[in-house]
Amino acid sequence: MPELPEVETTFRAISDFKGKIIKSSKVNNPNLRWKVDSNFESIVKDVRIEDIERRAKYIIFSFKKYSMLLHLGMSGSLRISDKSDNYFKKHDHVELIFNNKKITYNDPRRFGSIHLTEKLDAHFLIKNLGIEPLDKKFDAVYLNNICKNSKTSIKSLIMNQKNVVGIGNIYASESLYMAKINPLRSANNIELSECKTLVKNIKDVLKRAIKVGGTTLKDFYSADGSAGYFKFKLKVYGRENEKCFGCNEKISKVVQNQRATYYCKSCQS
DNA sequence: CGAAAAACCTGGCAGC
Protein backbone atom coordinates (compact mmCIF):
# COMPACT_ATOMS: atom_id res chain seq x y z
CA MET A 1 0.00 0.00 0.00
CA PRO A 2 0.67 3.30 -0.22
CA GLU A 3 2.32 4.61 2.92
CA LEU A 4 1.43 7.95 4.45
CA PRO A 5 2.76 10.15 1.60
CA GLU A 6 0.84 8.18 -1.03
CA VAL A 7 -2.34 8.27 1.04
CA GLU A 8 -1.84 11.99 1.62
CA THR A 9 -1.37 12.50 -2.13
CA THR A 10 -4.55 10.56 -2.85
CA PHE A 11 -6.39 12.51 -0.16
CA ARG A 12 -5.29 15.83 -1.64
CA ALA A 13 -6.31 14.78 -5.11
CA ILE A 14 -9.90 14.13 -4.01
CA SER A 15 -10.17 16.84 -1.36
CA ASP A 16 -12.15 19.19 -3.58
CA PHE A 17 -15.01 16.71 -3.53
CA LYS A 18 -15.72 18.11 -0.08
CA GLY A 19 -19.19 19.65 -0.14
CA LYS A 20 -20.23 17.63 -3.18
CA ILE A 21 -23.12 15.21 -3.20
CA ILE A 22 -22.72 11.53 -3.94
CA LYS A 23 -25.77 10.86 -6.09
CA SER A 24 -25.36 7.12 -5.98
CA SER A 25 -22.81 4.39 -5.43
CA LYS A 26 -22.13 1.02 -6.89
CA VAL A 27 -20.51 -1.99 -5.26
CA ASN A 28 -19.21 -4.16 -8.07
CA ASN A 29 -17.36 -6.51 -5.78
CA PRO A 30 -17.76 -6.32 -1.98
CA ASN A 31 -14.87 -8.67 -1.27
CA LEU A 32 -12.11 -6.64 0.30
CA ARG A 33 -10.18 -7.24 3.53
CA TRP A 34 -13.62 -7.13 5.11
CA LYS A 35 -16.80 -7.41 3.13
CA VAL A 36 -18.29 -4.05 2.16
CA ASP A 37 -21.50 -3.35 4.11
CA SER A 38 -24.45 -4.92 2.30
CA ASN A 39 -26.39 -1.68 2.83
CA PHE A 40 -23.63 0.40 1.25
CA GLU A 41 -25.52 1.43 -1.88
CA SER A 42 -28.65 2.40 0.03
CA ILE A 43 -26.69 4.42 2.61
CA VAL A 44 -24.28 6.10 0.20
CA LYS A 45 -26.99 7.67 -1.95
CA ASP A 46 -27.82 11.37 -2.14
CA VAL A 47 -25.41 12.15 0.69
CA ARG A 48 -23.36 15.31 1.01
CA ILE A 49 -19.69 14.96 1.85
CA GLU A 50 -19.39 17.20 4.90
CA ASP A 51 -15.67 16.62 5.21
CA ILE A 52 -12.77 14.57 3.90
CA GLU A 53 -9.70 13.93 5.99
CA ARG A 54 -6.72 11.66 6.31
CA ARG A 55 -5.96 9.85 9.56
CA ALA A 56 -2.95 7.52 9.52
CA LYS A 57 -3.28 5.61 6.24
CA TYR A 58 -7.05 5.97 6.21
CA ILE A 59 -9.11 8.39 4.15
CA ILE A 60 -12.31 9.38 5.93
CA PHE A 61 -15.41 10.81 4.29
CA SER A 62 -17.91 12.29 6.74
CA PHE A 63 -21.58 12.38 5.86
CA LYS A 64 -24.35 13.72 8.11
CA LYS A 65 -24.87 10.44 9.86
CA TYR A 66 -22.19 8.05 8.72
CA SER A 67 -18.47 8.14 8.18
CA MET A 68 -16.87 6.16 5.38
CA LEU A 69 -13.49 4.77 6.37
CA LEU A 70 -11.31 3.79 3.47
CA HIS A 71 -7.96 2.01 3.46
CA LEU A 72 -5.93 1.30 0.32
CA GLY A 73 -4.20 -1.80 1.67
CA MET A 74 -1.15 -2.80 -0.39
CA SER A 75 -2.48 -2.21 -3.86
CA GLY A 76 -5.53 0.03 -3.60
CA SER A 77 -6.00 3.24 -5.51
CA LEU A 78 -8.66 5.80 -6.30
CA ARG A 79 -9.21 7.29 -9.70
CA ILE A 80 -11.33 10.19 -10.78
CA SER A 81 -13.10 10.11 -14.10
CA ASP A 82 -16.09 11.61 -15.85
CA LYS A 83 -19.37 10.10 -14.78
CA SER A 84 -20.07 9.16 -18.37
CA ASP A 85 -16.80 7.27 -18.68
CA ASN A 86 -17.71 3.61 -18.80
CA TYR A 87 -14.15 2.37 -18.82
CA PHE A 88 -14.08 -0.53 -16.38
CA LYS A 89 -10.89 -1.95 -14.99
CA LYS A 90 -10.50 -5.32 -13.38
CA HIS A 91 -10.75 -5.00 -9.58
CA ASP A 92 -12.87 -1.86 -9.65
CA HIS A 93 -14.66 -2.70 -6.41
CA VAL A 94 -16.66 0.41 -5.57
CA GLU A 95 -17.80 3.51 -7.47
CA LEU A 96 -18.97 6.80 -6.01
CA ILE A 97 -21.03 8.69 -8.56
CA PHE A 98 -21.38 12.47 -8.49
CA ASN A 99 -23.16 14.91 -10.74
CA ASN A 100 -20.48 14.89 -13.42
CA LYS A 101 -17.67 12.87 -11.93
CA LYS A 102 -16.97 9.46 -10.52
CA ILE A 103 -14.46 8.17 -7.97
CA THR A 104 -13.52 4.53 -8.40
CA TYR A 105 -11.89 2.37 -5.75
CA ASN A 106 -9.67 -0.27 -7.32
CA ASP A 107 -7.76 -2.92 -5.35
CA PRO A 108 -6.28 -6.02 -7.00
CA ARG A 109 -4.97 -7.65 -3.85
CA ARG A 110 -8.02 -6.86 -1.74
CA PHE A 111 -6.02 -5.93 1.34
CA GLY A 112 -7.80 -2.61 1.48
CA SER A 113 -11.15 -1.94 3.08
CA ILE A 114 -14.19 0.31 3.13
CA HIS A 115 -16.34 0.63 6.24
CA LEU A 116 -19.38 2.68 7.11
CA THR A 117 -19.71 3.67 10.73
CA GLU A 118 -21.82 6.00 12.84
CA LYS A 119 -19.21 6.15 15.60
CA LEU A 120 -15.90 6.80 13.93
CA ASP A 121 -13.75 7.31 17.03
CA ALA A 122 -14.90 4.01 18.48
CA HIS A 123 -14.27 2.08 15.28
CA PHE A 124 -11.95 -0.87 15.82
CA LEU A 125 -9.61 0.24 13.04
CA ILE A 126 -9.29 3.78 14.36
CA LYS A 127 -9.43 3.67 18.12
CA ASN A 128 -5.97 2.24 18.82
CA LEU A 129 -3.98 4.29 16.33
CA GLY A 130 -0.92 6.15 17.57
CA ILE A 131 -0.04 9.76 16.88
CA GLU A 132 0.63 11.35 13.51
CA PRO A 133 4.33 11.47 12.61
CA LEU A 134 4.11 15.06 11.37
CA ASP A 135 2.41 16.21 14.57
CA LYS A 136 4.48 18.16 17.09
CA LYS A 137 3.61 15.53 19.67
CA PHE A 138 5.81 13.09 17.80
CA ASP A 139 9.17 14.13 19.22
CA ALA A 140 12.36 12.61 20.60
CA VAL A 141 11.04 12.29 24.16
CA TYR A 142 7.87 10.58 23.01
CA LEU A 143 9.79 8.09 20.88
CA ASN A 144 12.39 7.50 23.56
CA ASN A 145 9.74 6.68 26.14
CA ILE A 146 8.30 3.99 23.89
CA CYS A 147 11.74 2.65 23.03
CA LYS A 148 12.73 2.27 26.68
CA ASN A 149 9.98 -0.23 27.32
CA SER A 150 10.37 -2.28 24.18
CA LYS A 151 12.93 -4.83 23.18
CA THR A 152 11.59 -5.24 19.69
CA SER A 153 13.71 -3.91 16.83
CA ILE A 154 13.68 -0.18 16.18
CA LYS A 155 12.37 -0.75 12.66
CA SER A 156 9.42 -2.77 13.81
CA LEU A 157 8.74 -0.24 16.57
CA ILE A 158 8.40 2.70 14.19
CA MET A 159 6.23 0.63 11.85
CA ASN A 160 3.86 -0.29 14.67
CA GLN A 161 0.82 1.91 14.08
CA LYS A 162 0.03 1.93 17.81
CA ASN A 163 3.22 3.91 18.36
CA VAL A 164 3.21 6.24 15.40
CA VAL A 165 1.11 5.95 12.26
CA GLY A 166 1.89 6.18 8.59
CA ILE A 167 5.39 4.71 8.41
CA GLY A 168 5.45 1.65 6.18
CA ASN A 169 8.15 -0.66 4.95
CA ILE A 170 9.82 1.68 2.47
CA TYR A 171 9.98 4.83 4.57
CA ALA A 172 11.04 2.86 7.65
CA SER A 173 14.17 1.74 5.82
CA GLU A 174 14.71 5.19 4.34
CA SER A 175 14.35 7.03 7.67
CA LEU A 176 16.69 4.68 9.52
CA TYR A 177 19.23 5.01 6.75
CA MET A 178 19.11 8.80 6.91
CA ALA A 179 19.44 8.65 10.71
CA LYS A 180 22.36 6.20 10.42
CA ILE A 181 20.68 3.75 12.79
CA ASN A 182 20.85 -0.01 12.23
CA PRO A 183 17.24 -1.25 11.76
CA LEU A 184 18.00 -4.49 13.63
CA ARG A 185 18.94 -2.78 16.88
CA SER A 186 16.80 -3.40 19.90
CA ALA A 187 14.63 -0.37 20.62
CA ASN A 188 15.62 -0.19 24.27
CA ASN A 189 19.23 0.49 23.24
CA ILE A 190 18.37 3.56 21.24
CA GLU A 191 19.58 6.71 22.97
CA LEU A 192 17.56 9.89 23.34
CA SER A 193 19.95 11.68 20.97
CA GLU A 194 19.37 9.00 18.36
CA CYS A 195 15.62 9.30 18.83
CA LYS A 196 16.00 12.97 18.08
CA THR A 197 17.82 12.26 14.82
CA LEU A 198 15.37 9.55 13.88
CA VAL A 199 12.31 11.70 14.52
CA LYS A 200 13.80 14.49 12.46
CA ASN A 201 14.56 12.15 9.57
CA ILE A 202 11.16 10.46 9.66
CA LYS A 203 9.50 13.86 9.34
CA ASP A 204 11.94 14.93 6.63
CA VAL A 205 11.53 11.80 4.54
CA LEU A 206 7.73 11.88 4.78
CA LYS A 207 7.53 15.57 3.96
CA ARG A 208 9.84 15.24 1.00
CA ALA A 209 7.85 12.27 -0.29
CA ILE A 210 4.57 14.16 0.07
CA LYS A 211 6.09 17.05 -1.80
CA VAL A 212 6.79 14.93 -4.85
CA GLY A 213 3.51 13.05 -4.62
CA GLY A 214 4.54 9.77 -3.10
CA THR A 215 6.74 7.02 -4.40
CA THR A 216 5.81 5.70 -7.79
CA LEU A 217 5.64 1.96 -7.59
CA LYS A 218 3.72 -0.42 -9.73
CA ASP A 219 0.55 -0.58 -7.65
CA PHE A 220 0.15 3.11 -6.95
CA TYR A 221 -1.55 5.57 -9.24
CA SER A 222 -2.45 9.12 -8.41
CA ALA A 223 -6.14 9.66 -7.92
CA ASP A 224 -6.69 11.41 -11.22
CA GLY A 225 -5.05 8.51 -13.02
CA SER A 226 -2.06 10.52 -14.18
CA ALA A 227 1.21 8.66 -14.01
CA GLY A 228 3.38 11.68 -14.54
CA TYR A 229 4.47 12.85 -11.17
CA PHE A 230 7.97 12.97 -9.89
CA LYS A 231 9.48 10.04 -8.22
CA PHE A 232 10.73 10.09 -4.68
CA LYS A 233 14.35 9.16 -4.89
CA LEU A 234 14.92 6.13 -2.68
CA LYS A 235 18.35 6.06 -1.10
CA VAL A 236 18.38 2.54 0.29
CA TYR A 237 15.14 0.65 -0.30
CA GLY A 238 15.41 -1.88 -3.11
CA ARG A 239 19.13 -1.25 -3.57
CA GLU A 240 20.55 -4.59 -2.40
CA ASN A 241 24.19 -5.02 -3.48
CA GLU A 242 24.28 -1.55 -4.97
CA LYS A 243 26.71 1.03 -3.65
CA CYS A 244 25.75 3.02 -0.58
CA PHE A 245 25.63 6.71 -1.46
CA GLY A 246 27.45 7.50 1.79
CA CYS A 247 30.39 5.13 1.81
CA ASN A 248 30.44 2.95 -1.33
CA GLU A 249 29.88 -0.27 0.65
CA LYS A 250 27.22 -2.62 -0.68
CA ILE A 251 23.68 -2.21 0.65
CA SER A 252 22.47 -5.25 2.61
CA LYS A 253 19.04 -6.83 2.61
CA VAL A 254 17.65 -8.79 5.54
CA VAL A 255 14.20 -10.07 6.37
CA GLN A 256 12.67 -8.66 9.52
CA ASN A 257 9.17 -9.57 10.63
CA GLN A 258 8.63 -11.13 7.23
CA ARG A 259 9.42 -7.83 5.53
CA ALA A 260 12.47 -6.82 3.54
CA THR A 261 14.80 -4.39 5.28
CA TYR A 262 17.56 -2.57 3.40
CA TYR A 263 20.45 -0.92 5.17
CA CYS A 264 24.15 -0.13 5.03
CA LYS A 265 26.17 -2.18 7.51
CA SER A 266 28.91 0.38 7.44
CA CYS A 267 26.93 3.64 7.80
CA GLN A 268 24.20 2.43 10.12
CA SER A 269 25.38 1.38 13.57
C1' DC B 1 1.32 -10.63 28.49
C1' DG B 2 4.42 -9.27 24.11
C1' DA B 3 6.57 -10.85 20.05
C1' DA B 4 6.73 -13.63 16.05
C1' DA B 5 4.36 -16.08 12.42
C1' DA B 6 0.37 -16.96 9.66
C1' DA B 7 -3.25 -15.33 7.19
C1' DC B 8 -5.79 -12.62 3.89
C1' DC B 9 -5.29 -11.90 -1.94
C1' DT B 10 -3.74 -11.13 -7.02
C1' DG B 11 -0.30 -10.21 -10.41
C1' DG B 12 4.25 -9.62 -12.27
C1' DC B 13 8.55 -11.36 -13.06
C1' DA B 14 12.65 -14.51 -13.15
C1' DG B 15 14.08 -18.96 -14.19
C1' DC B 16 13.53 -23.32 -16.17
Place this chain on the structure above:
DNA sequence: TGCTGCCAGGTTTTTC
Protein backbone atom coordinates in the same frame (compact mmCIF):
# COMPACT_ATOMS: atom_id res chain seq x y z
C1' DT C 1 4.81 -20.47 -24.29
C1' DG C 2 3.81 -22.36 -20.04
C1' DC C 3 4.62 -23.63 -15.56
C1' DT C 4 6.56 -22.77 -10.71
C1' DG C 5 8.10 -20.20 -7.15
C1' DC C 6 8.98 -15.93 -5.17
C1' DC C 7 8.05 -11.23 -4.17
C1' DA C 8 5.21 -6.98 -3.37
C1' DG C 9 3.66 0.30 -0.10
C1' DG C 10 -0.45 -3.59 5.25
C1' DT C 11 -2.30 -5.10 9.39
C1' DT C 12 -5.47 -8.37 11.78
C1' DT C 13 -5.61 -12.84 13.73
C1' DT C 14 -3.45 -16.78 15.50
C1' DT C 15 0.23 -19.05 17.76
C1' DC C 16 4.16 -19.45 20.73
